[in-house]
Amino acid sequence: MHRNFTSHLHDAILRTKTPVLVGLDPRAASLPQGLLADPDIASFAEQAKAFETFCRGVIDVVAPLVPAVKPQAAFFEELGPLGMFVLADTILYARERGLIVILDGKRNDIGSTAAAYARAYLGQASPWKADALTVSPYLGDDSLEPFVDVATERGSGVYVLVKTSNPGGKLFQDRLIDGRPLYRHVGDYVESLSVKSAGHTGYGPIGAVVGATYPEQLAELRSAMPRTPLLIPGFGTQGGTARDVAPAFDDEGLGAIVNNSRGIIFAHSRPEYKDKFGDARWQDAVEAATQDMIAELRAETPAGKL
């Protein structure tokens, strides 16, 4: 069988022996001291420069340790066009350091516009050159198919929102349709897309976003979507634990990646690392937090078999 995005992701997971995904969510007010003089009065250009230094600094630390990073588009967009150059730089720098890059943009639109988003972000042929993109399902099948087509053609990945990690996700996602919650219907559709294009790993290139904050639904969706790779947000700051995400993995410890953003990149201000490292040694705090999360997942989940 052919190799697809998930094949490459699994190679990287097996090489690094961990499914940790580091979320790159730069926020001016949370940066280590020294990177930005005064967040309250910094210009967009000054913030953009600080974001570039910070994201490169995180990547330098985590590149040897984890398979992938997930830049959050919103925080770069918040700086205007200058922030978008830093987003492009961050993606390229991470790729150069051997990391797989999943851009968290939660994009989507009707068919021909969805195709523009897919061409914009997916693969080496695109200007942004991400390896995968998160997308939203509300617009239905003809809005998701263009992403599948471009991802299949370019060896890229797509992660569709299925059951999100926030408390408010339940407002629509948990409502029952023919006796089953909306997220199951979305999950079934995503699974049908991944089944059609499953590669040599048994997984397709079309994944699902399922929050660590709902462990029961995570287990339910893992068994309902055996060919779909999962991206699990909500670990750490949002409350998800290693034990909560254990059901996301297959018997070999594959099939899922677990994101941690603030808990890793802003580890210098977490009680566990603050006194030991502080702002001056913020990169050492990033490394310690990454190693600790790797160890937790090894101890509490099938990722220990990697």
Place this chain on the structure above:
Amino acid sequence: MHRNFTSHLHDAILRTKTPVLVGLDPRAASLPQGLLADPDIASFAEQAKAFETFCRGVIDVVAPLVPAVKPQAAFFEELGPLGMFVLADTILYARERGLIVILDGKRNDIGSTAAAYARAYLGQASPWKADALTVSPYLGDDSLEPFVDVATERGSGVYVLVKTSNPGGKLFQDRLIDGRPLYRHVGDYVESLSVKSAGHTGYGPIGAVVGATYPEQLAELRSAMPRTPLLIPGFGTQGGTARDVAPAFDDEGLGAIVNNSRGIIFAHSRPEYKDKFGDARWQDAVEAATQDMIAELRAETPAGKL
């Protein structure tokens, strides 16, 4: 009662006597000849330059005729960071010419990240300076509230996807929950947000996107959401007619704006205008198509009373 985004939009509709919204969806392959030598081999920089010239050219023509424009973010994102500078330029140029700018980005994320998107795009204090933004509802109430908060504070608007114009929208949006389609549940929630913040027009600043391609559902949603301003895509190229959108308006011809993108901006290649204007007089074709749509809506809808 206080003035909000919809108050300002209604002022502009009353001044121009039309609810036509011109969609700015630049596509390299569809530009008039002369703006881009060869779309197939043009660099991103060359395409970005052509987009800038084209969008400014469209704005020059439509600024005296219509209340608002709607740049589609995807087509600018497709050119990478350079395209994002053109998006910013397009928004600023349209505002300088007196147009209200609704950015079609269909953004959203969990709470604190949704707040970053809202701060990024809404109002004079933001780097992009759009007057309103389209957002997606799948992530639920705590993903929409940050947009409501920022929009209320900055006098900006938000349009939430409710019933989209594409055929595939029905896959999830039309599924029944407690006997009513999902889009009605989303619509009820959006209405509750607009009721809370209704201004002197009786409308709140939180709108709904409802496609012209589903006239029955449009009528149903108009009566279910009396305080919610509507943004109606799907007119023209997608098949919606003036008669189809008539139910979107209140008795004074207010409460809705009707978008036309390709049918106006690429009018030079439509059979009705091609022979008369052709590529060389593409701006005259844009003007003729805009005037024709204004006349159609005046003849067939309550917008005739404006």
